[in-house]
Amino acid sequence: MMLKAVGWAERPFTHSSMNPSFSFSPRLVTKLDEVRAAIAAARRDGKTIGLVPTMGALHAGHLSLVKRSRQECGFTVTTIFVNPTQFGPREDFARYPRTLQTDLALLGPTGADVVFAPEAGDVYGPQHATYVEMHGVAEPWEGRCRPGHFRGVATVVLKLFNMVAPDRAYFGQKDYQQSLVIRRLVADLDLPIEVCVCPTVREPDGLALSSRNVYLSPAEREDALAIGRALRRAAELVQSGQREAAAVAEAMRAVLATAPGLRVEYLAVVDAETLQAIATIDRTVLAAIAAFVGPTRLIDNTLLSP
Numbered sequence: 001m002m003l004k005a006v007g008w009a010e011r012p013f014t015h016s017s018m019n020p021s022f023s024f025s026p027r028l029v030t031k032l033d034e035v036r037a038a039i040a041a042a043r044r045d046g047k048t049i050g051l052v053p054t055m056g057a058l059h060a061g062h063l064s065l066v067k068r069s070r071q072e073c074g075f076t077v078t079t080i081f082v083n084p085t086q087f088g089p090r091e092d093f094a095r096y097p098r099t100l101q102t103d104l105a106l107l108g109p110t111g112a113d114v115v116f117a118p119e120a121g122d123v124y125g126p127q128h129a130t131y132v133e134m135h136g137v138a139e140p141w142e143g144r145c146r147p148g149h150f151r152g153v154a155t156v157v158l159k160l161f162n163m164v165a166p167d168r169a170y171f172g173q174k175d176y177q178q179s180l181v182i183r184r185l186v187a188d189l190d191l192p193i194e195v196c197v198c199p200t201v202r203e204p205d206g207l208a209l210s211s212r213n214v215y216l217s218p219a220e221r222e223d224a225l226a227i228g229r230a231l232r233r234a235a236e237l238v239q240s241g242q243r244e245a246a247a248v249a250e251a252m253r254a255v256l257a258t259a260p261g262l263r264v265e266y267l268a269v270v271d272a273e274t275l276q277a278i279a280t281i282d283r284t285v286l287a288a289i290a291a292f293v294g295p296t297r298l299i300d301n302t303l304l305s306p
């Protein structure tokens with residue numbers, strides 16, 4: 001690993017190749033002017049800037065975005081911010097896992113340059129009154145089940161885009177509708193940012209990695225596996241020639257019904273661009289599931305091409 005910390009003399013560092021029991025941590029900054037100064041220095045060195053927005057409680061899915069940014073950009077800013085405005089009043093904002101020290105240790109080996117973890121009060125000042133409202137792709141599915149969620153997401157992502165001014169920003173397909181919302185935001189507001197959507201990272205048994213998986217008991221985790229199975233069943237059916245969206249949806253529901261502790265919130269087999277219902281699978285479609293396993297809400301999806 002290169003000694004990127006040279007010049008950041010205020011922060012002690014170790015070099016993993018010198019002593020494998022130590023790992024190199026990225027630089028943690030909490031203030032906007034500090035992160036902007038670091039980004040300006042990287043820009044002066046001619047580096048492109050990659051942004052990976054996260055809410056922390058990092059896992060291999062997040063790290064895959066950081067690695068991709070590292071491959072494609074000279075300087076990667078990972079943000080860790082549990083954004084209060086995207087949680088509904090009855091959602092898990094208060095108990096959402098916050099694991100900053102572990103996150104920094106996990107980011108070390110990826111070579112993330114800077115971690116920006118602002119305080120909530122610095123992101124949303126006491127007079128904050130501006131929000132991004134989106135129609136269209138923000139309305140169905142997640143938008144309907146979680147009123148205000150995409151308003152919060154679009155607002156914080158626009159703010160992060162303005163704070164960091166990245167050339168590229170990295171998001172996961174795991175939150176597929178969110179990626180469409182971000183693409184729409186960038187197109188509609190003429191933001192000079194390339195949105196990169198990276199594949200969903202899964203456990204070997206097919207469970208999509210999620211910060212919320214830590215909530216699952218062993219029995220709940222077993223039920224949660226039905227989500228991945230249902231998506232694989234959908235892919236098999238389309239691959240073997242099934243073109244009726246309703247038949248694919250029904251087969252997915254049948255798989256989900258085998259998990260006694262799982263309650264489906266929505267199951268969609270829809271146009272992958274518009275998220276609108278389709279009868280015939282004659283283009284790329286999105287198969288998406290939101291389900292509660294006990295009190296934990298999980299989402300997952302796959303794209304199906306005829």
Ligand code: AMP
Pocket residue numbers: 053054055056060061062064065170171172173174175198199200201202208209210211
């Ligand atoms: P979050 O911390 O949940 O807001 O997620 C931050 C980013 O990581 C989002 O762009 C997510 O889509 C992405 N992400 C979350 N889980 C995964 C996963 N299993 N594989 C790939 N990306 C993911």
